[in-house]
Amino acid sequence: VIAHGKLIQFIPRDNVYVYFRVLGNETLMVVMNNNDVPKPFGAVRYRECLAGNTGKNILTGESVQLDELVLENKQVLLLEIR
Numbered sequence: 001v002i003a004h005g006k007l008i009q010f011i012p013r014d015n016v017y018v019y020f021r022v023l024g025n026e027t028l029m030v031v032m033n034n035n036d037v038p039k040p041f042g043a044v045r046y047r048e049c050l051a052g053n054t055g056k057n058i059l060t061g062e063s064v065q066l067d068e069l070v071l072e073n074k075q076v077l078l079l080e081i082r
Contacts, residue, residue: 001026008049014039016071020049020081027081029055033071041069055079 005021005028012018015035021028027049033039043050043066055064058078071077 001028010046013042013045016041018046020046022049027051028058029077029079029081031071031075031077031079033073033075036073038073039071041066041071043067043069049081051081054082056082 001021001023005023005026008020008022010018012034015033016039017032017034019030021030029046029049031041043053050066053066055066056062056079057064058080064077064079
């Protein structure tokens with residue numbers, strides 16, 4: 001998915017950049033908060049690429065509720081969308 005998936009980018013808003021890689025039924029979301037303060041994710045903006053409201057952090061295996069997600073300052077997340 002990372003190397004060969006279709007790239008879907010969103011224009012950064014409030015110093016938060018989000019893009020998706022999609023290949024078949026697999027979707028990966030990359031979220032980058034380049035702010036010095038935490039920011040709410042705002043999942044509604046990305047609904048067209050989100051199959052549901054849950055993601056799995058690829059690095060930790062932790063389940064993430066996208067509607068409740070607050071990005072820490074300078075945080076980068078790699079999420080498998082379910």
